C-alpha cells in the first residue's frame with residue numbers, strides 16, 4: 001500500500017511539473033485519492049496562486065482545494081466562455097488509447113463537465129490502472145442515473161449485455177442507495193473487456209456478443225432515458241475538440257502512471 005501511495009505521488013509530481021502553467025488562471029481539480037497528491041504537488045511548486053481559481057468536481061474535491069488554502073470556484077460560477085487552462089483527475093482504468101473509466105469514487109458527471117471545459121485534461125494514476133483494454137482489471141462501468149429511472153436503466157443495460165448491473169449502495173451506517181453530488185444514483189454495470197478503436201480497425205467485431213467498442217458502448221448507454229452520464233471518458237481530446245470548433249474533450253491528452261519501481265510512465269494520446 002505504501003508503494004501504491006508513493007507511485008501516485010510520483011505520478012502527480014511529474015504531471016504537475018509538466019502541465020501546470022506558470023500563470024495558471026483556471027485549474028480543474030478532480031476527485032479520488034490520487035488527486036490529493038496533485039494538490040500537494042501544486043502547493044510544492046511554491047508559485048503565487050492568489051489569482052488562480054480551482055474548479056472542483058464535487059464535494060470532496062472542493063474540500064481538498066479549500067483545505068489546501070486555494071480558492072475554489074464551483075463549475076456553475078465559472079464565467080461563461082472561460083476555458084480552464086488544465087484539469088487534473090484520477091481514473092479507475094485507462095486503456096492504450098487513453099480512454100478512461102471513472103466514477104469508482106462516486107463522481108463522474110461533474111468530472112466530465114470539468115474535463116470537457118479544459119484545454120488539457122491530464123490523468124494521474126498508479127500502474128494498476130494501466131490496461132490495454134478497459135474492463136480488464138476494473139470490472140464495471142459506473143453510470144449516474146435518475147433515481148426514478150433506476151430499474152428501467154438496469155433492464156436496458158442487461159439488454160445491452162451487462163452482467164448483473166446493480167445500484168451502488170451506501171457503505172456506511174446509512175442504508176440505501178448511494179447518492180451522487182447531484183442527488184442521483186450510481187449503477188455499476190459489469191461488461192466484458194471493451195474493444196479499442198484500433199481493435200475495430202484491425203477487423204475485430206464490435207457490438208455483437210456483448211463485446212463493445214468503447215465509444216459505441218458509451219453512446220448506447222448515454223442514450224438510455226434516465227442516464228445523466230456514463231463513466232466512460234472517450235472520444236476527442238481537448239486540442240482535438242478545440243480544432244473541431246468546440247471547447248475540450250473528455251479523453252486525456254496525457255496520462256501519468258506511477259510504477260512499482262518508482263519511475264513514472266507517461267502515455268500521450270496519439271489520435
Ligand SMILES: O=C(CO)[C@H](O)[C@H](O)COP(=O)(O)O
Nearest residue numbers: 032033034090103105106107
Ligand atoms: O473517478 C473517480 C471518482 O469517481 C476517481 O478519479 C477514480 O475513482 C480514481 O480514484 P483514485 O485516485 O482514488 O484511485
